[in-house]
Amino acid sequence: MTVQPIRLFGDPVLRTPADLVVDFDKELRNLVRDLVETMQDEGGAGLAAPQLGVGLRVFTFDIDEVVGHIVNPVLSFPDEEEQDGPEGCLSIPGIYVDTKRRQNVVASGFNEHGDPIQLVGTGLMARCVQHETDHLDGVLFLDRLDSAARKDAMKQIRAAEWYDEAKPPTVKENPHSRGIFGLGR
Numbered sequence: 001m002t003v004q005p006i007r008l009f010g011d012p013v014l015r016t017p018a019d020l021v022v023d024f025d026k027e028l029r030n031l032v033r034d035l036v037e038t039m040q041d042e043g044g045a046g047l048a049a050p051q052l053g054v055g056l057r058v059f060t061f062d063i064d065e066v067v068g069h070i071v072n073p074v075l076s077f078p079d080e081e082e083q084d085g086p087e088g089c090l091s092i093p094g095i096y097v098d099t100k101r102r103q104n105v106v107a108s109g110f111n112e113h114g115d116p117i118q119l120v121g122t123g124l125m126a127r128c129v130q131h132e133t134d135h136l137d138g139v140l141f142l143d144r145l146d147s148a149a150r151k152d153a154m155k156q157i158r159a160a161e162w163y164d165e166a167k168p169p170t171v172k173e174n175p176h177s178r179g180i181f182g183l184g185r
């Protein structure tokens, strides 16, 4: 077994942008295996390398029996359609909040051998791809909520038994919505 402990909200690694993968080597393939096994052990829909404490741009997914991974993903959106629905995170256990995402996404990247791949996602898969790619940028789904929903989620997090007061949380300010979300008040 190569199931690894998952880093929880408050751990600075979750707020650190991950580096591009340069070496498509055995180490990378071991990382992908650890991600898949840990994700499946936890019953998660996706898992990004920073959640295992590894600052590399890789994530795995398990949506409707489709299990896979992508390295160095770059997202594009074919249309403007949005979706809204519950979203959670293995690093923020037990907390689910409706989160707006794009309905359709195309992720371009590489497989663990360095071959170019493209992942076309809609609905849940699209949500997963956006959530996991956010992890690679140090962004959590909490950052996508409006300020009232975020405050409510933070209250639930502070009350959660796994939450460690010694590691204070950081909520990132979205530079594009400054003044709308009114963070820092």
Ligand SMILES: [Zn+2]
Pocket: 088, 089, 090, 091, 131, 135
């Ligand atoms: Zn997550």
